[in-house]
Amino acid sequence: MAFELHHRLAADCFLIGDFSLCRALLVDDNRFPWCILVPRRAALCDLHDLAETDRAALFDEIDVVSRVLKELHGADKINVAALGNQVPQLHVHVISRRVDDAAWPGPVWGVGTAVPYAEGLAEAAQLKQAFKL
Amino acid sequence: MAFELHHRLAADCFLIGDFSLCRALLVDDNRFPWCILVPRRAALCDLHDLAETDRAALFDEIDVVSRVLKELHGADKINVAALGNQVPQLHVHVISRRVDDAAWPGPVWGVGTAVPYAEGLAEAAQLKQAFKL
Numbered sequence: 002m003a004f005e006l007h008h009r010l011a012a013d014c015f016l017i018g019d020f021s022l023c024r025a026l027l028v029d030d031n032r033f034p035w036c037i038l039v040p041r042r043a044a045l046c047d048l049h050d051l052a053e054t055d056r057a058a059l060f061d062e063i064d065v066v067s068r069v070l071k072e073l074h075g076a077d078k079i080n081v082a083a084l085g086n087q088v089p090q091l092h093v094h095v096i097s098r099r100v101d102d103a104a105w106p107g108p109v110w111g112v113g114t115a116v117p118y119a120e121g122l123a124e125a126a127q128l129k130q131a132f133k134l
Numbered sequence: 135m136a137f138e139l140h141h142r143l144a145a146d147c148f149l150i151g152d153f154s155l156c157r158a159l160l161v162d163d164n165r166f167p168w169c170i171l172v173p174r175r176a177a178l179c180d181l182h183d184l185a186e187t188d189r190a191a192l193f194d195e196i197d198v199v200s201r202v203l204k205e206l207h208g209a210d211k212i213n214v215a216a217l218g219n220q221v222p223q224l225h226v227h228v229i230s231r232r233v234d235d236a237a238w239p240g241p242v243w244g245v246g247t248a249v250p251y252a253e254g255l256a257e258a259a260q261l262k263q264a265f266k267l
Contacts, residue, residue, distance in 0.1 A: 047200060047204075048196065048200065048214045049197045049201060056189075063182070067181065067182040078217075079181065080215070080217045081181045082213070082214065083215070084211075084241060085211055086211055086213070086231060086239035086240070086241075106220050107244050108215075108217060111241070
Protein backbone atom coordinates (compact mmCIF):
# COMPACT_ATOMS: atom_id res chain seq x y z
CA MET A 2 0.00 0.00 0.00
CA ALA A 3 1.40 3.38 -0.93
CA PHE A 4 1.58 6.42 1.32
CA GLU A 5 -1.15 8.94 0.72
CA LEU A 6 -1.54 12.16 2.68
CA HIS A 7 -4.78 12.29 4.69
CA HIS A 8 -7.26 14.65 3.01
CA ARG A 9 -7.73 16.77 6.15
CA LEU A 10 -4.00 17.47 6.38
CA ALA A 11 -3.90 18.25 2.68
CA ALA A 12 -6.81 20.67 3.07
CA ASP A 13 -5.56 22.49 6.18
CA CYS A 14 -1.88 22.89 5.26
CA PHE A 15 0.56 24.14 2.66
CA LEU A 16 3.10 21.65 1.34
CA ILE A 17 6.66 22.55 2.28
CA GLY A 18 8.49 19.53 0.90
CA ASP A 19 9.72 16.03 1.67
CA PHE A 20 12.47 15.08 4.09
CA SER A 21 13.96 11.61 3.74
CA LEU A 22 11.16 10.21 5.92
CA CYS A 23 8.47 12.82 6.37
CA ARG A 24 6.36 15.14 4.31
CA ALA A 25 6.62 18.60 5.87
CA LEU A 26 3.51 20.74 5.99
CA LEU A 27 2.76 24.26 7.19
CA VAL A 28 -0.56 24.65 9.03
CA ASP A 29 -2.49 27.56 7.58
CA ASP A 30 -2.74 29.52 10.81
CA ASN A 31 -0.70 32.68 10.97
CA ARG A 32 -1.06 32.88 14.78
CA PHE A 33 1.50 30.13 15.35
CA PRO A 34 4.49 29.01 13.25
CA TRP A 35 3.27 25.43 13.10
CA CYS A 36 4.62 22.57 11.01
CA ILE A 37 3.40 19.00 10.70
CA LEU A 38 5.66 16.08 9.82
CA VAL A 39 3.96 13.07 8.26
CA PRO A 40 6.08 9.91 7.88
CA ARG A 41 5.67 8.80 4.27
CA ARG A 42 4.78 5.26 5.21
CA ALA A 43 1.41 3.61 4.68
CA ALA A 44 -0.97 2.64 7.48
CA LEU A 45 0.73 4.25 10.49
CA CYS A 46 -1.49 5.43 13.29
CA ASP A 47 0.36 5.72 16.61
CA LEU A 48 3.97 6.77 17.11
CA HIS A 49 4.84 3.25 18.22
CA ASP A 50 3.70 1.92 14.83
CA LEU A 51 6.78 3.53 13.26
CA ALA A 52 9.47 1.00 12.33
CA GLU A 53 12.52 1.15 14.56
CA THR A 54 14.62 1.81 11.49
CA ASP A 55 12.67 5.02 10.84
CA ARG A 56 12.92 6.45 14.34
CA ALA A 57 16.27 8.17 13.96
CA ALA A 58 15.11 9.92 10.79
CA LEU A 59 11.94 11.14 12.49
CA PHE A 60 13.95 12.51 15.40
CA ASP A 61 16.41 14.19 13.01
CA GLU A 62 13.58 15.83 11.09
CA ILE A 63 11.82 17.02 14.26
CA ASP A 64 15.19 18.43 15.32
CA VAL A 65 15.67 20.38 12.07
CA VAL A 66 12.15 21.80 12.09
CA SER A 67 12.37 22.72 15.79
CA ARG A 68 15.68 24.54 15.44
CA VAL A 69 14.62 26.43 12.31
CA LEU A 70 11.30 27.54 13.79
CA LYS A 71 13.02 28.59 17.00
CA GLU A 72 15.62 30.58 15.08
CA LEU A 73 13.20 32.21 12.64
CA HIS A 74 10.52 33.09 15.16
CA GLY A 75 12.36 33.54 18.43
CA ALA A 76 10.37 30.76 20.11
CA ASP A 77 10.26 30.53 23.87
CA LYS A 78 9.27 26.86 23.61
CA ILE A 79 8.82 24.25 20.94
CA ASN A 80 5.80 21.96 21.33
CA VAL A 81 6.15 18.53 19.72
CA ALA A 82 3.15 16.22 19.68
CA ALA A 83 1.71 13.15 17.99
CA LEU A 84 -1.98 13.26 18.92
CA GLY A 85 -4.10 12.14 15.99
CA ASN A 86 -7.48 12.05 17.67
CA GLN A 87 -9.08 13.79 14.72
CA VAL A 88 -6.82 12.70 11.85
CA PRO A 89 -5.82 9.06 12.42
CA GLN A 90 -2.79 9.11 10.10
CA LEU A 91 0.41 9.40 12.16
CA HIS A 92 1.59 13.00 12.08
CA VAL A 93 3.79 15.03 14.40
CA HIS A 94 3.08 18.65 15.25
CA VAL A 95 6.08 20.95 15.73
CA ILE A 96 4.88 24.32 16.96
CA SER A 97 6.83 27.43 17.81
CA ARG A 98 5.39 29.00 20.94
CA ARG A 99 5.91 32.40 22.52
CA VAL A 100 4.78 33.63 25.88
CA ASP A 101 2.80 36.36 24.09
CA ASP A 102 1.01 34.05 21.64
CA ALA A 103 -2.76 33.56 21.41
CA ALA A 104 -2.89 30.31 23.39
CA TRP A 105 0.01 30.55 25.86
CA PRO A 106 0.48 28.74 28.21
CA GLY A 107 -2.15 26.28 26.99
CA PRO A 108 -1.81 24.05 23.94
CA VAL A 109 -2.83 25.49 20.57
CA TRP A 110 -5.39 22.88 19.52
CA GLY A 111 -8.97 24.05 19.51
CA VAL A 112 -8.11 27.58 20.64
CA GLY A 113 -9.97 30.34 18.83
CA THR A 114 -10.10 30.47 15.04
CA ALA A 115 -7.24 29.96 12.61
CA VAL A 116 -5.99 33.11 10.88
CA PRO A 117 -5.00 32.10 7.33
CA TYR A 118 -1.70 33.36 5.94
CA ALA A 119 -1.88 36.21 3.45
CA GLU A 120 1.08 34.61 1.64
CA GLY A 121 1.08 30.98 2.72
CA LEU A 122 2.89 29.70 -0.36
CA ALA A 123 5.70 32.19 0.21
CA GLU A 124 5.92 31.22 3.86
CA ALA A 125 6.11 27.54 2.91
CA ALA A 126 8.79 28.31 0.31
CA GLN A 127 10.86 30.15 2.91
CA LEU A 128 10.63 27.16 5.24
CA LYS A 129 11.53 24.76 2.42
CA GLN A 130 14.74 26.70 1.93
CA ALA A 131 15.47 26.89 5.66
CA PHE A 132 14.89 23.12 5.99
CA LYS A 133 17.24 22.59 3.00
CA LEU A 134 14.61 20.60 1.08
CA MET B 135 24.56 19.63 37.58
CA ALA B 136 22.45 16.72 38.76
CA PHE B 137 18.99 15.83 37.52
CA GLU B 138 16.23 16.91 39.84
CA LEU B 139 12.54 16.36 39.14
CA HIS B 140 10.60 19.62 38.75
CA HIS B 141 8.50 20.27 41.84
CA ARG B 142 5.25 20.61 39.87
CA LEU B 143 5.72 17.15 38.34
CA ALA B 144 6.58 15.73 41.74
CA ALA B 145 3.44 17.28 43.22
CA ASP B 146 1.01 16.23 40.48
CA CYS B 147 2.17 12.65 39.90
CA PHE B 148 2.91 9.32 41.49
CA LEU B 149 6.37 7.88 40.95
CA ILE B 150 6.31 4.68 38.92
CA GLY B 151 10.05 4.05 38.57
CA ASP B 152 13.12 4.72 36.46
CA PHE B 153 13.81 3.43 32.97
CA SER B 154 17.41 3.58 31.75
CA LEU B 155 16.85 7.17 30.61
CA CYS B 156 13.57 8.45 32.01
CA ARG B 157 11.77 8.70 35.29
CA ALA B 158 8.24 7.38 34.73
CA LEU B 159 5.39 9.16 36.48
CA LEU B 160 1.64 8.58 36.68
CA VAL B 161 -0.47 11.74 36.52
CA ASP B 162 -2.98 11.75 39.36
CA ASP B 163 -6.05 11.97 37.15
CA ASN B 164 -8.20 8.89 37.03
CA ARG B 165 -10.04 10.11 33.91
CA PHE B 166 -7.11 9.27 31.64
CA PRO B 167 -4.37 6.63 31.95
CA TRP B 168 -1.61 9.20 31.61
CA CYS B 169 2.12 8.75 32.13
CA ILE B 170 4.93 11.26 31.95
CA LEU B 171 8.50 10.36 31.02
CA VAL B 172 11.20 12.72 32.26
CA PRO B 173 14.71 12.18 30.88
CA ARG B 174 17.02 12.06 33.90
CA ARG B 175 19.40 14.63 32.51
CA ALA B 176 19.97 18.10 33.90
CA ALA B 177 18.94 21.32 32.16
CA LEU B 178 16.87 19.96 29.28
CA CYS B 179 14.02 22.09 28.04
CA ASP B 180 13.00 21.26 24.46
CA LEU B 181 13.00 17.83 22.84
CA HIS B 182 15.86 18.90 20.57
CA ASP B 183 18.02 19.57 23.65
CA LEU B 184 18.23 15.82 24.19
CA ALA B 185 21.62 14.36 23.23
CA GLU B 186 21.55 12.26 20.06
CA THR B 187 22.87 9.35 22.09
CA ASP B 188 19.77 9.46 24.31
CA ARG B 189 17.19 9.54 21.52
CA ALA B 190 16.91 5.82 20.96
CA ALA B 191 16.32 5.20 24.67
CA LEU B 192 13.60 7.84 24.80
CA PHE B 193 11.87 6.30 21.81
CA ASP B 194 12.16 2.81 23.34
CA GLU B 195 10.65 4.00 26.61
CA ILE B 196 7.80 5.85 24.88
CA ASP B 197 7.20 2.62 22.96
CA VAL B 198 7.00 0.49 26.12
CA VAL B 199 4.67 2.89 27.91
CA SER B 200 2.45 3.29 24.85
CA ARG B 201 2.05 -0.43 24.29
CA VAL B 202 1.37 -1.19 27.95
CA LEU B 203 -1.22 1.57 28.32
CA LYS B 204 -2.89 0.49 25.09
CA GLU B 205 -3.01 -3.12 26.23
CA LEU B 206 -4.17 -2.39 29.80
CA HIS B 207 -6.80 0.18 28.93
CA GLY B 208 -7.92 -0.71 25.42
CA ALA B 209 -6.82 2.64 24.03
CA ASP B 210 -8.20 3.84 20.74
CA LYS B 211 -5.25 6.23 20.37
CA ILE B 212 -2.07 7.05 22.19
CA ASN B 213 -1.19 10.74 22.47
CA VAL B 214 2.52 11.52 22.81
CA ALA B 215 3.59 15.09 23.46
CA ALA B 216 6.46 17.21 24.70
CA LEU B 217 4.85 20.57 25.44
CA GLY B 218 6.35 22.11 28.55
CA ASN B 219 4.70 25.51 28.45
CA GLN B 220 3.90 25.34 32.15
CA VAL B 221 6.71 23.11 33.43
CA PRO B 222 9.90 24.00 31.54
CA GLN B 223 11.76 20.75 32.36
CA LEU B 224 11.66 18.42 29.33
CA HIS B 225 8.96 15.81 29.87
CA VAL B 226 6.96 13.65 27.50
CA HIS B 227 3.28 12.90 28.02
CA VAL B 228 2.04 9.45 26.98
CA ILE B 229 -1.72 9.33 27.30
CA SER B 230 -4.14 6.54 26.59
CA ARG B 231 -7.20 7.91 24.87
CA ARG B 232 -10.59 6.41 24.20
CA VAL B 233 -13.38 7.74 22.05
CA ASP B 234 -15.60 7.77 25.15
CA ASP B 235 -13.18 9.66 27.41
CA ALA B 236 -13.85 13.05 29.02
CA ALA B 237 -11.91 15.10 26.47
CA TRP B 238 -12.23 13.18 23.20
CA PRO B 239 -11.47 14.17 20.46
CA GLY B 240 -9.68 17.19 21.94
CA PRO B 241 -6.41 17.06 23.85
CA VAL B 242 -6.58 16.41 27.60
CA TRP B 243 -4.72 19.46 28.88
CA GLY B 244 -6.83 22.03 30.66
CA VAL B 245 -10.05 20.05 30.26
CA GLY B 246 -12.28 19.94 33.35
CA THR B 247 -10.87 19.02 36.73
CA ALA B 248 -8.56 16.12 37.54
CA VAL B 249 -10.17 13.21 39.39
CA PRO B 250 -7.55 11.85 41.82
CA TYR B 251 -7.06 8.11 42.03
CA ALA B 252 -8.54 6.35 45.04
CA GLU B 253 -5.51 4.03 44.98
CA GLY B 254 -2.82 5.89 43.07
CA LEU B 255 0.09 4.09 44.68
CA ALA B 256 -1.39 0.73 43.70
CA GLU B 257 -1.99 1.95 40.15
CA ALA B 258 1.62 3.13 39.93
CA ALA B 259 2.84 -0.19 41.32
CA GLN B 260 0.84 -2.07 38.69
CA LEU B 261 2.40 0.03 35.94
CA LYS B 262 5.88 -0.44 37.40
CA GLN B 263 5.41 -4.18 37.06
CA ALA B 264 3.95 -3.89 33.56
CA PHE B 265 6.87 -1.67 32.48
CA LYS B 266 9.29 -4.23 34.00
CA LEU B 267 10.96 -1.62 36.21
